[in-house]
Amino acid sequence: MAMEYEPIKPYADDLEDSVYTQEKHFSIDIDIIGNAEKIQDDDESKNLNQLAFRISDPNIANKGEESPFIPASNSTNLPLHRQQPPQHRLISLDVFRGLTVVLMILVDDVGGILPAINHSPWNGLTLADYVMPFFLFIVGVSLGLTYKRVSCRVTATRKAILRALKLLILGIFLQGGFFHGLNNLTYGMDIQQMRLMGILQRIAIAYLVAALCEIWLKGDDHVTSQLALLRKYQFQLLAASVLTVIYIFLLYGLYVPTWQYQIPDATSSSAPKTFSLACLFPFHSKVKCGVRGDTGPACNVVGMIDRKILGIQHLYRKPVFERTKQCSINSPDYGPLPSDAPAWCQAPFEPEGLLSSVMAMVTCLVGLHYGHIIVHFKDHADRIRLWLIPSSAFLVLGLALDIFGMHINKALYTFSYMCVTAGAAGFLLAGIYLLVDIYGYQRMTLVLEWMGKHALVIYILAACNLIPIVIQGFYWKQPPNNILSLIGIGR
Numbered sequence: 183m184a185m186e187y188e189p190i191k192p193y194a195d196d197l198e199d200s201v202y203t204q205e206k207h208f209s210i211d212i213d214i215i216g217n218a219e220k221i222q223d224d225d226e227s228k229n230l231n232q233l234a235f236r237i238s239d240p241n242i243a244n245k246g247e248e249s250p251f252i253p254a255s256n257s258t259n260l261p262l263h264r265q266q267p268p269q270h271r272l273i274s275l276d277v278f279r280g281l282t283v284v285l286m287i288l289v290d291d292v293g294g295i296l297p298a299i300n301h302s303p304w305n306g307l308t309l310a311d312y313v314m315p316f317f318l319f320i321v322g323v324s325l326g327l328t329y330k331r332v333s334c335r336v337t338a339t340r341k342a343i344l345r346a347l348k349l350l351i352l353g354i355f356l357q358g359g360f361f362h363g364l365n366n367l368t369y370g371m372d373i374q375q376m377r378l379m380g381i382l383q384r385i386a387i388a389y390l391v392a393a394l395c396e397i398w399l400k401g402d403d404h405v406t407s408q409l410a411l412l413r414k415y416q417f418q419l420l421a422a423s424v425l426t427v428i429y430i431f432l433l434y435g436l437y438v439p440t441w442q443y444q445i446p447d448a449t450s451s452s453a454p455k456t457f458s459l460a461c462l463f464p465f466h467s468k469v470k471c472g473v474r475g476d477t478g479p480a481c482n483v484v485g486m487i488d489r490k491i492l493g494i495q496h497l498y499r500k501p502v503f504e505r506t507k508q509c510s511i512n513s514p515d516y517g518p519l520p521s522d523a524p525a526w527c528q529a530p531f532e533p534e535g536l537l538s539s540v541m542a543m544v545t546c547l548v549g550l551h552y553g554h555i556i557v558h559f560k561d562h563a564d565r566i567r568l569w570l571i572p573s574s575a576f577l578v579l580g581l582a583l584d585i586f587g588m589h590i591n592k593a594l595y596t597f598s599y600m601c602v603t604a605g606a607a608g609f610l611l612a613g614i615y616l617l618v619d620i621y622g623y624q625r626m627t628l629v630l631e632w633m634g635k636h637a638l639v640i641y642i643l644a645a646c647n648l649i650p651i652v653i654q655g656f657y658w659k660q661p662p663n664n665i666l667s668l669i670g671i672g673r
Contacts, residue, residue: 272327272556272615272619273618273619273624273627273631274611274614274615274618274619275320275323275324275634276630276631276632276634276635277614277618277627277630277631277634278316278320278610278611278614278634279317279320279633279634279637280627280629280630280631280632280633280634280635280637281610281614281630281634282313282316282317282320282637283633283634283637283640283641284630284633285309285310285312285313285316286313286641287640287644289301289309289310289313297505297514297515298514300505300514300515301502301592302502302514302591302592303502303503303505303506303507303513303514304478304479304502304503304506304591304593305589305590305591306589306590306591307590307592307599307602307603311592311599311603312603312606312607314381314384314542314592315542315545315599315600315603315604315607316603316607316610317385318384318385318388318542318545318546318549319545319546319548319549319552319603319604319607319608319611320549320607320611321385321388321389321392321546321549322388322392322545322546322547322548322549322550322551322552322553323549323550323552323553323556323611324553325389325392325393325396325546325549325550325553326396326549326550326551326552326553326554326556326557327553327556327557329393329396329397330557332397335397335398338393338397339394339397339398342389342390342393342394342397343390345389346386346387346389346390346393347386349382349383349385349386349389350382350383350386350387352382352642353380353381353382353383353385353386354376354377354378354380354383356380356382356642356648357377357380357381357382357383358371358376358377358378358380374495375495375496376496377496377497377498377532378492378496379488379492379496379497379498379532379534379535379536379539380534381534382641383534384534384539384542387539387542387543388539388542388543388545388546389546391543391546391547392543392546392547392549392550395417395418395421395547395550396418396550399415399417399418399421400414400415400417400418401413401414401415401416401417402414405558405559408568411554411555411558411568414554415551415554418547418550418551419551421547422544422547422548425540425541425543425544425547426541426544426597428540429537429540429541429544429597430597432483432487432537433475433477433482433483433484433537433594433596434474434475434483435474435475436474436483436486436487437472437473437474438471438472438473438474438476438481438482438483438486439471439472439486440468440469440470440471440472441468441469441471441486441489442467442468442469443467443469443494443529443530444467445467445528467525467526467528467529468525469481469524469525469526469529470525477589477591477594477596479501479503479506479526479531479593480524480525480526480529482594483537484535484537484538484593484594484595485531485532485535487535487536487537488531488532488535488536488537491536492532492535492536494529494530495530497530497531497532497535498530498531498532498533498534499530501529501530501531501533501593502531502533502592502593503526503527503531503593504516504527504528505517507520508520508523508524508527509523509524509527531593533592533593538593538594538595539595540595541595541596541597541599541600542595544600545600545603545604548572548576548600548604549604549607551572552569552608552611555568555569562615562616562619562620565615566612566615566616569608569611569612569615570608570609570612572605572608573604573605573606573607573608573609573612574605575605576601576602576604576605576608577601577602577605577606577609578605579598579601580597580598580599580600580601580602580603580605581598581602583597583598583601584598584602590602614627653665
């Protein structure tokens, strides 16, 4: 009996996609920052075409027993063992995430000593200002792999919303004021004064928007070129463009009226107090604005929207602009107010506010595009080339916008800031991918890889001071006599 075998490419593609089902990806709970799923790098998929065959046998053609994967006959079965390629992670994603965690810890612990690596007081870009967009970028990259194949859009949407809500609640618990920080063994949250937004809350919002775009705004085109990639995800690109236009229109178009705020007590979250320089301010400090398009600390639209929607009592009370020259004699570090300090120097301001989070969503969508390149292009050179092209464009555009007046500003999350940080993230990802996943320099990055796999846990324990708060709860006779005080932490 003559049997002819011919490869079936469509079935091979289905087999490749079936290696990882969507349900496996949804086994993660709230670890959005730490990419806990196994990621299939499909370089081996070129061999999958050899696994699928069709049998042209007249003896079995009418029996309905033909299988695209398992040849069969009326006499003997000729099993074809389907060998799945080995499952492994893209180490570069974990290393990228781990490096961002290290940068975050470095900035938190050393930034107060070296203001040069601390967040920029307002306009400008420092080492610390890359942390947030790098997190958002790598979340987007991971989403492109997580939602490579969605079996049920409704189920995927429900689970994405649930995961985002968990991260949002965790962020409010950690950064809303429940823990009172070092040198304070009390805890508890004043609902009337709690901070509503924060780092985890912003990541949760950006994650949810990017996840919904990936679930619902994805075409059915077969990707064989860069143009086909853009065509497949054209509605996601449209969503990112719409978000950008909305942000720019609101930032420069809305009118900001004069506003006032009540100076808070330094020791109480609710009782008002006038400070040593209270003669400079009335009981309710008034900030004169009445402008449009202002991007300074006092009269920007980002702060106005947060004050109107969130409420000024729910905003961050130690804003970065307190380190500007107008507000600190020790600028760029914190310090006493100058004698001619403006009224807005002690006003609350939310660095992870509502309008600024719109551009954070765009950063996550940019990372999603880089993840699509991993999914649809298997050649290392193609991946790096397709990463570096938009990265270069983002950098050039961001720097040009800064020169022409749209300043790079982390607090406002300006479009120029998004462009420069997204471009830098793309170059960093390409470099790590080249060193780790192509050239195999993995031993030197084992620690970063481990930190990347447990990024959320490390953030909670270290960056949110949870470990120091627990340790200082054990003291000798009096609370100040704890281990942290002995080694000089928390003084």
